[in-house]
Amino acid sequence: MHSEINRIQELLANQGYVADRTIATSVYLSITLRKPLLIEGAAGVGKTEVAKVMARALDADLIRLQCYEGLDATTALYEWNYQKQLLHIRLSEGGERSLAEREAEIFSEGFLLKRPLLDAITRSQPPVLLVDEIDRADEEFEAFLLEVLSDFQVSIPEIGTIAATAIPNVVLTSNRTRELGDALRRRCLYLWIDYPTFEKELEIVRRRVPEINGRLAEQISAFMQLIRRLRLDKAPGVAETLDWSAALMALHRDHLDRAAVEETLGVLFKHHDDAAVVRAQWLDQLLDGVAVLEQEGRPWSQEAVVRAAERLAIRK
Amino acid sequence: MVPGSRGARRGAARDPQVDRARHGGLAANVVAFARMLRGRGLSIGPPEAADALRALSAVDLTDRLETYLALRAVLASGPEAQRIFDAAFWEFWGDMQQAVGAPPHGDGGAQALDGRGALDRVMIEWQEDGDAGVDGDRVPAYSPVEALTHKDFSTLSADELEEITTIVTAIARRVATRVSRRTRHARRGRLVDLRRTIRHSLRRGGEMLDILRRERKLQKTRVVLLCDVSGSMDLYSRFLIQFIFALQHAVARVETFVFSTGLSRITGSLARADLRAALEDVARQVPDWSGGTKIGRSLRRFLTDHARQALDGRTVVVIISDGWDTGEPDVLESAMAELHRRAARVIWLNPLLASPGYEPICQGMRAALPYVDVFAPAHNLDSLRRLERHLARRP
Secondary structure: OOHHHHHHHHHHHHOOOOOOHHHHHHHHHHHHHOOOEEEEOOOOOOHHHHHHHHHHHHOOOEEEEEOOOOOOHHHHOEEEOHHHHHHHHHHOOOOOOOHHHHHHHHOOHHHEEEOHHHHHHOOOOOOEEEEEOHHHOOHHHHHHHHHHHHHOEEEEOOOEEEEOOOOOEEEEEEOOOOOOOHHHHHHOEEEEOOOOOHHHHHHHHHHHOOOOOHHHHHHHHHHHHHHOOOOOOOOOOHHHHHHHHHHHHHOOOOOOOHHHHHHHHHHHOOOHHHHHHHHHHHHHHHHHHHHHHHHHOOOOOHHHHHHHHHHOOOOO | OOOOOHHHOOOOOOOHHHHHHOOOOHHHHHHHHHHHHHHOOOOOOHHHHHHHHHHHHHOOOOOHHHHHHHHHHHHOOOHHHHHHHHHHHHHHHHOOHHHHHOOOOOOOOOOOOOHHHHHHHHHHHHHOOOOOOOOOOOOOOOOOOOOOOOOOOOOOOHHHHHHHHHHHHHHHHHHHEEEEEEEEEOOOOOEEOHHHHHHHHHOOOOOOOOOOEEEEEEEEOEEEEEEEOOHHHHHHHHHHHHHHHHHHHHOOOEEEEEEOOOEEEOHHHHOOOOHHHHHHHHHHHOOOOOOOOOHHHHHHHHHHHHHHHHOOOOEEEEEEOOOOOOOOHHHHHHHHHHHHHHOOEEEEEEOOOOOOOOOOOOHHHHHHHHHOOEEEEOOOHHHHHHHHHHHHHOO
């Protein structure tokens, strides 16, 4: 294995990404080939964490651009500092300077507010630029972003062209609420992150909630595997697993039972409907699934969880 | 994620490219592999192949998993593409053990390549096969099957046609425009344009006498029309074709599909001005006019084959069907869920909804209903008029 990939894998491991060579290789290639990394996957599988790991691997700053519908150049790239401009006009009142001179003055770099994209290309050290949830921005923005990412320069009518002083390492994430354009895909390296397996999720829980007892961690991880087999509006991700673990710890639970789960179901589901469906139709089977695993004896594995699920007909 | 090692390899017909390339250097192999993927529908050209070559020069080639991961990151740009890639990888590189398994010395593969160098090498290899287009995108084409049944559309009266067109145009305006988050200059806009106001004020010594304004743009939405033309819809087919046609002319960006047991894209044949010719064209093109219906399967077809081009977060999907599905309700439900997720709105027009005694009880309809934003009858002119008014009330 390449030593640099190894190092990134260790950094990932500290973030709870256990032995994930797929992610490590993609991050390494993105840095080496200087190509943006496009990460897709369900919400809550830790896409954003990858950008953080990349920043740590490079010892670079992380600049984040959160996308939303209607995001435009003034929020993503730059904006003029109007208050400062107004003040300056007032302060320089009665001066001798011509209109053109004064105009040039207030539309100069000192009056420019750098937004994430401009900020990312004008640092002295190349930062990591995280364009989060690009699927939420509209197509116009996607085209605009593509332009900035291929030219690495920005033209501002009042000033002229600002060329990049450092080319940032770019990470884009998408939850796939819409398909991204082919042009953007082709410019990027692609990484798909799936929900973790039982073993991996257990490892994540142990690392991130170190004070948890072994039995509860296993039960939680198995329960999550079972729950993701159901047809839900939004399956809970790893973030929910960790929140849930923390919630159960706070309530001093040391194992899963009906009362403990019912009390904390709200932590797992973002949609009321999902919580209602699970509570009404599936809770018994899910708990039975955990009980079956307990009877079979340890160590538990992904295969054992799948077997238990099949036996109890826990499926869509 | 990683396919099982050699067992996953298929022994079936091998690409001739493979044989030609297996004795060549790494660059030749990468190009042959890229072309193979392209032949299977991935959009890969010389730039991607060049990146693949650079990626290979940056990883440990003796490590099979690493080689696989590196190539996949560069060449497969989506989950579907990854599946195609996985199958192709073992097929191709399984045979290429010599080229990858043992680190190639002397063919330049192991030394680091910059972008330019890699592209040059790839171009040399790529051109040998005299490939014309650089873009591998293939437009799904409809292959005409011999016509089974022809429908005669000539019986609709001119007045009726006129009226349908008017109402559908009004409906289209309702569903296909909305206020954008983006703005443009406007004399009487509701938003203040600070940038221009300040600049303008300089001319008056910094005194802001005029406030310049902006307003929100009207955004044109895309419309995808999915039209059931199966036997159970027989009575209404003529009327529906008229609806399709009028919509196509009222909205700039509309894609039209008809389905029964299969799905056909008919946007092309409806773009013509001559109404009658267009209708006859449709009758000729749809092979299974008035057969059974597989709504779920047809919608799924649409999602896999066409959604990428035709569907985005601001597309309104209009389905015209009675919901009598002879396929699996499961398939329909999952397809509807995905449609609902990927489109701005899903409107289902049902020509049977108004008939007395009709309840949306058939399994298909019941599976689909939770994912429908507007569910309305569409059996005659009057119901269309009401739909238009209903949509007018919505923001």
